[in-house]
Amino acid sequence: MQREFHTYRLPNGIRGIHRQVKGNVAHCALVVNAGSRDERSDEYGLAHFAEHAFFKGTQRRRAWQVNCRLENLGGELNAFTTKEDTTIHATTLRGDFAKAAELLADVAFRSTFPDRELEREKEVIYDEINTYKDSPADLIYDTFEDMLFEGSELGHNILGRKAVLARYNGDAIRRFTARTHTTDQMVFSTIGNLSERSVEKLAQRYFGDFPATARSFTRAVPAPCAPFERQVTKHTHQLHCIVGSRAYGIDDPRRLPLALVTNILGGPSANSLLNVSLRERHGLSYNIEASYTPYGDCGIVAIYFSSDHANADRCLELLDAEIDRLRRTPLSSRRLSMAKKQFVAQLAISMESNEGYMLGAGKSFLTHDEVDTMERVYAKIEALTASQLTEVAEEIFASPSRLIYR
Known part of the structure; x- marks a missing residue:
C-alpha cells in the first residue's frame, strides 16, 4: 500500500488506518x-x-x-447503521483527538444499555419510523429492496417495526453485539494533522486492552430473484416509481463501469441523461435519480x-428509451471522455471532505484490507472502454424490475 495511508493491527484484531x-x-x-x-429473524431493527x-x-x-463530552468542546459525536455496517464517528479539534478516541472506545465497549434509558430512546425511534412512513420517496426504496431480496437478510427494513422494537431490552442488545461486534470485524479510521506513531499509540491505549473476539457466522448469499412489476396503492399526490435490479458486489471488477453507467444515467449533475430527458426537455419530473449500492456479495441499482x-x-417510455440506448449503442469517444472527466471530478470534490474521506477509507479497509489511492481510482476510470459500459448496461438492465406507488 502506498504511503497515503498508515495501517496497523492491534493484538486483539482491531485494524487501524490513518491519513495525516x-x-x-x-x-x-x-x-x-x-x-x-x-x-x-427475531432481531429485525436491533442493529439500528x-x-x-x-x-x-x-x-x-x-x-x-x-x-456532552465532545459537544462541550465544540466537537461532534454521531453514528449510523446500514445493511452491512455500523459506524460511530467523532469530529474534534486536533488537540482534543485523544478525548474523541477514548469516548469512541468507551461507548463501543463499555455501554451498559440501561433499560430505563432504552425505553425513552424507543420513542425517538418510533418517531423516526413515523417520519419515514410519511415519506413515500424514502419508503419506496425499502419496499423495492425488500422485494428484490425477498427471503434474504438484506430484504428487511433497517429501522424495524414498532411492535417488535417494544420487546427489546438491554439483554437483547448485549446478545446481538456480542455475536456481531467482534474485534476481528472492526476498523479504527482516523484523519488529521497527527503523526502515525501518535495515532497508533492512542489506538493501543484506548482499544488495545479489550479481549480479542472473532465472528462465528458467515453471511448467506441471496438466492436469485425473478424480475417483477408491481403497483401499490398509496393515494399519494404524486406517482412514485423505481426501476432497477440486482447488481454486482463490492469485490466485482465490473463495479466501477456500472458506477459510471449509473452516473451517466441519473447522477447528481443536471446533464445526466434522465434529468435532461424527463425534466429539462419534457418537464415531466422534478425528481429523478439513479443509484448503485454494492454489498459484500451483490448489489442493487435503482x-x-x-x-x-x-x-x-410517458416518463417510463423516456426512461426505457435512455436505458436501451446505453445498452445497444456504445458512447462516442468524446462523450465517454466527458463522462469520465465528470465522474473523476465528482469523486475528487467529494474527497475534499476529510470526514467523508475518513469514513470511506475505513469502510474500504474493513472490506478489502486495503485502500486504493485516488490516483489508482482515477487510472481505473480512465482505462474504462465504451464496450465495457455497454456490456454492464446490457447485463444489469436487460430485465429490470419495477415498483410503482400510485
Missing part, C-alpha cells in the same frame, strides 16, 4: 462490519437500536455525559422518479 493531513480538525471513526443484514443505545450510558458515563399520475407512462 494539514489542518486543525481531526476525525475518527470505529467502523464495525455489522448491520441489519446480520440480524436473525443498538446504534442508538451506545449513547445511553457507559460504565464510566451517564447518557448526558456521553452526549432509478427513481416522481411525477403527476397522468405523466407516468
Whole structure:
C-alpha cells in the first residue's frame, strides 16, 4: 500500500488506518462490519437500536455525559447503521483527538444499555419510523429492496417495526453485539494533522486492552430473484416509481463501469441523461435519480422518479428509451471522455471532505484490507472502454424490475 495511508493491527484484531493531513480538525471513526443484514429473524431493527443505545450510558458515563463530552468542546459525536455496517464517528479539534478516541472506545465497549434509558430512546425511534412512513420517496426504496431480496437478510427494513422494537431490552442488545461486534470485524479510521506513531499509540491505549473476539457466522448469499412489476396503492399526490435490479458486489471488477453507467444515467449533475430527458426537455419530473449500492456479495441499482399520475407512462417510455440506448449503442469517444472527466471530478470534490474521506477509507479497509489511492481510482476510470459500459448496461438492465406507488 502506498504511503497515503498508515495501517496497523492491534493484538486483539482491531485494524487501524490513518491519513495525516494539514489542518486543525481531526476525525475518527470505529467502523464495525455489522448491520441489519446480520440480524436473525427475531432481531429485525436491533442493529439500528443498538446504534442508538451506545449513547445511553457507559460504565464510566451517564447518557448526558456521553452526549456532552465532545459537544462541550465544540466537537461532534454521531453514528449510523446500514445493511452491512455500523459506524460511530467523532469530529474534534486536533488537540482534543485523544478525548474523541477514548469516548469512541468507551461507548463501543463499555455501554451498559440501561433499560430505563432504552425505553425513552424507543420513542425517538418510533418517531423516526413515523417520519419515514410519511415519506413515500424514502419508503419506496425499502419496499423495492425488500422485494428484490425477498427471503434474504438484506430484504428487511433497517429501522424495524414498532411492535417488535417494544420487546427489546438491554439483554437483547448485549446478545446481538456480542455475536456481531467482534474485534476481528472492526476498523479504527482516523484523519488529521497527527503523526502515525501518535495515532497508533492512542489506538493501543484506548482499544488495545479489550479481549480479542472473532465472528462465528458467515453471511448467506441471496438466492436469485425473478424480475417483477408491481403497483401499490398509496393515494399519494404524486406517482412514485423505481426501476432497477440486482447488481454486482463490492469485490466485482465490473463495479466501477456500472458506477459510471449509473452516473451517466441519473447522477447528481443536471446533464445526466434522465434529468435532461424527463425534466429539462419534457418537464415531466422534478425528481429523478439513479443509484448503485454494492454489498459484500451483490448489489442493487435503482432509478427513481416522481411525477403527476397522468405523466407516468410517458416518463417510463423516456426512461426505457435512455436505458436501451446505453445498452445497444456504445458512447462516442468524446462523450465517454466527458463522462469520465465528470465522474473523476465528482469523486475528487467529494474527497475534499476529510470526514467523508475518513469514513470511506475505513469502510474500504474493513472490506478489502486495503485502500486504493485516488490516483489508482482515477487510472481505473480512465482505462474504462465504451464496450465495457455497454456490456454492464446490457447485463444489469436487460430485465429490470419495477415498483410503482400510485
